[in-house]
Amino acid sequence: MSEKEKKIPALADGLLRVILPWSDHSYLLGDYEELYSRIFTQESGFKANLWLLKQIIRSFFTYINDSIYGSIIMLRNNFKIAFRNLMKYKTFSFINISGLVLGITCCLLIMLYIQFELSFDSFHEKSDRIYRVYEDIRTDTGTQRVFAPIPPPCGPALEQDYPEVLNAVRLWFWGNLEVQYESRLFYEDGIFWADPDIFEMFSFKFIKGDPETALVDRSSIVITERIAEKYFGDIDPLGKVMFLNGNDMMVTGVIENIPHNSHLQFDFLGSLNVFSNRTGMMQNWYSTMFHTYIEIPENVDPAYVAEKIRMVAHNYEGEQFAEWKEERLHFIQPLTDVYLGESLRFEPGLKGSLKNVYMLIIIASLTLVIACVNFMSLSTSRSVNRAKEVGMRKVVGANRLQLIRQFLVESILITGIALLISLGAVYFILPYFNELTGRNLAIDYLGNLSYLGGIIILAAFIGMLSGSYPAFYLTSFRPITVVRGILGKMGQGGDLRKSMVVIQFGIAIVLIISTFTISEQIEFMKNRSLGFDKEQMLIIRFKGNHDLSQKYEVLKETFQEHPSIISTTASNSIPGRGTSNYAFALSNEEDNMNQSMFYLFVEHDFIPVYGMELVAGRNFSREMTTDYEEAFIFNEAAARAIGCSSPEEAVGKRMNSGFGRDGNIIGVVKDFNYRSLERNIEPLVLTIRPGNFGYLTLKLKTDDIASTMDFVNEKWSSLYPDKPIVYFFLDDDFNRQYSAEERISTVFRVFTILAIFIACLGLFGLALFTAEQRTKEIGIRKTLGASVSSLTVELSMEFTKWVIVSNIVAWPVAYIAMSRWLEGFAYRIEPDLAFFIIASIIGLMIALVTVSYQSIRVANGNPVESLRYE
Amino acid sequence: MRAITKQEEQIxxxxxxxxxxxxLVTIRDKLMEITGREFDVGTVYKPLKRLNKDxxxxxxxxxxxxxxxxxAIKYYKLSRNGIEVLKEAKKVQDKLWESVVLKELKF
Structure with missing residues (x-):
């Protein structure tokens, strides 16, 4: 039996090393070895192993007390040395910490943001049992429309017909409405009408009033704290009567302001019972009006409920739907998915963007990766400095585990400091971040333990990750070589540093390309010709009075007195704001094809005022009296939808409309984008119907807008002295649809700049270090006649060339990412090669500027200085 | 100077x-030989360390x-204090045993 086999098995050796006290570590190991080999030779290997096992198990607790004590002492020592190193290499520490601070701050902010986005509607106690019902209308021609609101009778039907539906609450959303209390009159936006049992389902907190009875009475209304203050001040609002929608409504409750993370945002909650006598509307299974939420029991599978209620509408109106060759299905989605889920038609409230959440996660991780890479590359590049220390420690008996621990402690200390600074920074930056993202985030570290825990785990993870490479790499040196000073100069770890520069600048270039592409897409959407004029169009909102419908001609003349107001028109809606849709059917057709189309109720001159182009037929005419009652103008998409191969073919066809009007198609207007360019143009019908007008459009001359606005204000106050005017410009209003994209674009820009900055910090550190290392070499080369310029170029190129290489990685990644992003838009630009080239040049220039400072400094250095001590 | 336990006295x-x-190895061997009981390495190490510290x-x-x-081997030897404390222990021991005749020591 050879000597070697008598040694303690490696596993047992490792175990012993862990549990034995540091102070007598090696003697005790020796004792064990001696005893082990004695038993081995005297008895057998098996007996020896058995003995050892028994020893380890039985002595475990004897030793472990000492070990823990020893570890704490060691750890204190680790920290002391780590801190000394931190202070000794100030530039290095500064670069490292500031890079990490930036990275972690970004991460923290974005974590806050994401946590907020994911928390939507979860504050309701029953949030996991509440589902929203939505309607999916499918025709046999393959079109599909998904609506957030559903027909009024659907909610009660669900509650009655299915035992699994414990409760169904309907909400009817009304925008802009005049509200009056005594002398106070305002336009209010967030008005909902709701079933009385709404508070049984949703946990909106009552300050005054009784949730159970608050909305039972048909003329009762519940208001938020904010509104109570606005209208009543210090007076108790309970029992007071407010005038809205032509009704006197009595305040029966005051609730807390709606939390920011509720997708339903409202200030007034009226009783839906006020409409109960409008049976025609309340029994109408064809119109999608009420946002409906249901509550299901805890132990029931939602998929089962969904399957069961799918055909609820067909139980009542199946015959009619069959005749229309339609299926009107009802599906459910969890309340907490509504906010981030796919956007349906006529969403009632706030809508988030899952895409934006993903993009933010990606940006945050990328920034953090850049910061970590900084750390790793700088640590390894310092290896020459640290190598001697490592060598000495090894010589005096440190084992590798101890050294690794030392390095990990150092990196954790650095991340810890960075984390603390970041936590403070977040506090100050949060208001600006809120402005940037349009959110209302608050920070409460102690009240949010999961977040705090997450942060600490994150920091420990960053510390371990960025510390692990230097730790393992540096401790692998053989002491004999380092102490003798033979450490392979700069060669070691050089490849790693180069690949890190590639990674960092690759990421930076991807971000630059993305920033360009996103801004360009937004610009494209804003500036693209939409098929109508949106510049210089002043829109005045009429709501709550019917003057626009009844006295349009008078208003038109009044406003056109001013020379700068070229023309006027009126409509029920305007491009960029929603319209509803109705079923349209061709008359005299055997198959009676039924098409759901959007409609716009307009004045005669809507099309010319908006500068739209007719491709076939004629515009509405004042001379033709029939135009008032029975004329439709289709857009091209609508003409295609009824099966016409050319616009001309559609003209003259007779149609039945879902709102009870029959008429001829007199013209076809060229497709125009009446909704955001994210969406395709869908069938639209224009017809004259003054009863529903809500918007007066004034087309202005470009000169002297201010005096025109004064004139408009003046006219309005003489016409309606007691009513505030609500007006806006069409282009502003239309572009508001892109606010989510604009936000993400701004966020991207900010984070790109940050990421580049962090990458530059790292590169600067590397350049600084390399320059230091090569001072002597440069000195010798200069004495031998090398020119300053050639040396500068050579030094600068050392890292810059890797920035060029990083393009190879960055371009395909950026191309794929941006193509995916652009797919979300119906009208989009192609990723432009120019952006790629510009981004690369920017990356290169920044890198060059960063390193050239050091290069020039070193290349200009006086050889006498650098060689003096040789 | 504190008093020592029986086990410490033995060691x-x-x-x-x-x-x-x-x-450690020879001490443990001897201890096992004299007392006839099995000792873990840890059980011997612990009092050694304590005696050293004190x-x-x-x-x-x-x-x-x-x-x-x-x-390397870590050898132990008695310090001045160690010798003193042993002498002290012996004195107490002798006094306690003085009047006892072993033959009469039965129940």
């Missing part, structure tokens, strides 16, 4: 008798040997 005596060959024992290092995997 000190063994170290004294082992002279310059007293280290100043009854001095240590010095020996040469590493191959049988110990190249690790």
């Amino acid at each position: 000190l005596l063994i170290i004294h008798s082992l002279k310059d060959r007293a280290y 100043g009854f024992l001095d240590t010095y290092l020996g040469e590493p040997t191959s049988v110990r995997g190249g690790k």
Whole structure:
């Protein structure tokens, strides 16, 4: 039996090393070895192993007390040395910490943001049992429309017909409405009408009033704290009567302001019972009006409920739907998915963007990766400095585990400091971040333990990750070589540093390309010709009075007195704001094809005022009296939808409309984008119907807008002295649809700049270090006649060339990412090669500027200085 | 100077008798031989360390040997205090046993 086999098995050796006290570590190991080999030779290997096992198990607790004590002492020592190193290499520490601070701050902010986005509607106690019902209308021609609101009778039907539906609450959303209390009159936006049992389902907190009875009475209304203050001040609002929608409504409750993370945002909650006598509307299974939420029991599978209620509408109106060759299905989605889920038609409230959440996660991780890479590359590049220390420690008996621990402690200390600074920074930056993202985030570290825990785990993870490479790499040196000073100069770890520069600048270039592409897409959407004029169009909102419908001609003349107001028109809606849709059917057709189309109720001159182009037929005419009652103008998409191969073919066809009007198609207007360019143009019908007008459009001359606005204000106050005017410009209003994209674009820009900055910090550190290392070499080369310029170029190129290489990685990644992003838009630009080239040049220039400072400094250095001590 | 336990007394005596060959392995062997009981390495190490800390024992290092995997030996020897405390223990012991005749010691 050879000597070697008598040694303690490696596993047992490792175990012993862990549990034995540091102070007598090696003697005790020796004792064990001696005893082990004695038993081995005297008895057998098996007996020896058995003995050892028994020893380890039985002595475990004897030793472990000492070990823990020893570890704490060691750890204190680790920290002391780590801190000394931190202070000794100030530039290095500064670069490292500031890079990490930036990275972690970004991460923290974005974590806050994401946590907020994911928390939507979860504050309701029953949030996991509440589902929203939505309607999916499918025709046999393959079109599909998904609506957030559903027909009024659907909610009660669900509650009655299915035992699994414990409760169904309907909400009817009304925008802009005049509200009056005594002398106070305002336009209010967030008005909902709701079933009385709404508070049984949703946990909106009552300050005054009784949730159970608050909305039972048909003329009762519940208001938020904010509104109570606005209208009543210090007076108790309970029992007071407010005038809205032509009704006197009595305040029966005051609730807390709606939390920011509720997708339903409202200030007034009226009783839906006020409409109960409008049976025609309340029994109408064809119109999608009420946002409906249901509550299901805890132990029931939602998929089962969904399957069961799918055909609820067909139980009542199946015959009619069959005749229309339609299926009107009802599906459910969890309340907490509504906010981030796919956007349906006529969403009632706030809508988030899952895409934006993903993009933010990606940006945050990328920034953090850049910061970590900084750390790793700088640590390894310092290896020459640290190598001697490592060598000495090894010589005096440190084992590798101890050294690794030392390095990990150092990196954790650095991340810890960075984390603390970041936590403070977040506090100050949060208001600006809120402005940037349009959110209302608050920070409460102690009240949010999961977040705090997450942060600490994150920091420990960053510390371990960025510390692990230097730790393992540096401790692998053989002491004999380092102490003798033979450490392979700069060669070691050089490849790693180069690949890190590639990674960092690759990421930076991807971000630059993305920033360009996103801004360009937004610009494209804003500036693209939409098929109508949106510049210089002043829109005045009429709501709550019917003057626009009844006295349009008078208003038109009044406003056109001013020379700068070229023309006027009126409509029920305007491009960029929603319209509803109705079923349209061709008359005299055997198959009676039924098409759901959007409609716009307009004045005669809507099309010319908006500068739209007719491709076939004629515009509405004042001379033709029939135009008032029975004329439709289709857009091209609508003409295609009824099966016409050319616009001309559609003209003259007779149609039945879902709102009870029959008429001829007199013209076809060229497709125009009446909704955001994210969406395709869908069938639209224009017809004259003054009863529903809500918007007066004034087309202005470009000169002297201010005096025109004064004139408009003046006219309005003489016409309606007691009513505030609500007006806006069409282009502003239309572009508001892109606010989510604009936000993400701004966020991207900010984070790109940050990421580049962090990458530059790292590169600067590397350049600084390399320059230091090569001072002597440069000195010798200069004495031998090398020119300053050639040396500068050579030094600068050392890292810059890797920035060029990083393009190879960055371009395909950026191309794929941006193509995916652009797919979300119906009208989009192609990723432009120019952006790629510009981004690369920017990356290169920044890198060059960063390193050239050091290069020039070193290349200009006086050889006498650098060689003096040789 | 604190009093010592019976086990510590035994160990000190063994170290004294082992002279310059007293280290953990030999101490443990002797202890097992005299008492006839099995001792874990840890159980012997613990009082040794304690006695050393309290100043009854001095240590010095020996040469590493191959049988110990190249690790040095830590030898123990009695310090002045160690000798004093043993003398003290012996005195107490003798006094206690003075009047006892072993033959009469039965129940």
